[in-house]
Amino acid sequence: MLNIKKLPGATPDEKVVLVLRRHWLVLLSLIVTVGILLILPIGAVVFLHYFRPDFFQEPLRLLLFVMGASVFFLYSWLFLYQNFIDYHLDTWIVTNRRVINIEQHGIFARTVSELNLQRVQDVTAEIRGFFHTMLDYGYVFIQTAGEQQRFEFEEVPHPNEVAKIISGLVQDRREVENK
Amino acid sequence: MFYLYYLLILWIVLVAIFVIMSALSIMQMLRFGLSGAGTYFSTLIFVAVGAVIIAGCSFYFATIDWNAALNFGGLIQDSISAPF
Structure with missing residues (x-):
């Protein structure tokens, strides 16, 4: 079982900022x-x-x-x-150091991707459609400099706030690395 | 002669398949799910409802004489002949 307080490969100063799943309306x-x-x-x-x-x-x-x-x-x-x-095992975890993308495909297939915040180039939020607009859920796209060029947060609640938080974390991370 | 316990065997086989598939699903959920109330609670509800259904049917099936033979002819004829 994945323990949020003890993520694999976590550093001592790493803190979990966001744990996201798709909006309940998807269910x-x-x-x-x-x-x-x-x-x-x-x-x-x-x-x-x-x-x-x-x-x-x-x-x-x-x-x-x-x-x-x-x-x-x-x-x-x-x-x-x-x-x-x-639905439940599709999770996006944002910490002050990285983004972890866990995608479950059926029962026996699973993809886990990790992205260091330093490699984030751009964060975009997208809300499209009547229900998406009314209930404020949509997509967050993270453009990266890594092998996987784009991370997608699918149908997450409050995508604009999520994008803002991630952008802030990326900036903070860059400031720490440049010191 | 078609005995009722043939149906019981079929039912048990289908329920056994359900139990195996459920066990695999629960194993994946508990293995990869985030530790927290949502994971445990959803799994508990799933197991509880399934157990209630199987137990309820079992209690009812305990009252049946499974050695009786099945009379398909009478069963179908009554359904066809009596209109709504």
Whole structure:
């Protein structure tokens, strides 16, 4: 498990400034879809109760329904959890020395990139779209002098503030290095 | 003859696959997640709901006579013949 207070390769004077994830709205469409799936077995029971009240009087039908509905529910629940993992493990950590970009691709694929603040050339915030504007979430692009030329913070809350903080940290870092 | 316990075996196999996939997912979450309430809480809710579903079904299945044979003909005929 990744401990924020003990990041790998941390120096004694390193402090975590920001820990970012994608905006919760990104999960909303998933939650709505899976919510509908989870409610389907219950909806079927209610429907049959009103239109065929004698449907479950046959014990075998009730047994088959319980077996089918339980398996359907369990796999929908697992689908929701796996997509939540994909969301939850996508993290951007900004310290006073570096930026760490952790991207989870599915369950078994993961990319971790690290960027020293000295190599940051430019920080740009972008908000585009109605919901993005209303809820203030968007993208932050960090142009680098490294092998990976651009770091992207995807759909993070308050991207303008994040960009400002990172720019400030980059400036502070350069001042420290130039002394 | 098609006995009910064939269905029970099928159900157990499907639930076993679910448990294995869940265990792998939980392992990845606990291994790579940020240590904190969000990671533990979400995992706990996932395990709790899954356990309740499986336990609830198990209690119901304990009341079933699994050695009985399945009568597909009667089951389907009643569904077709009785209109809404």
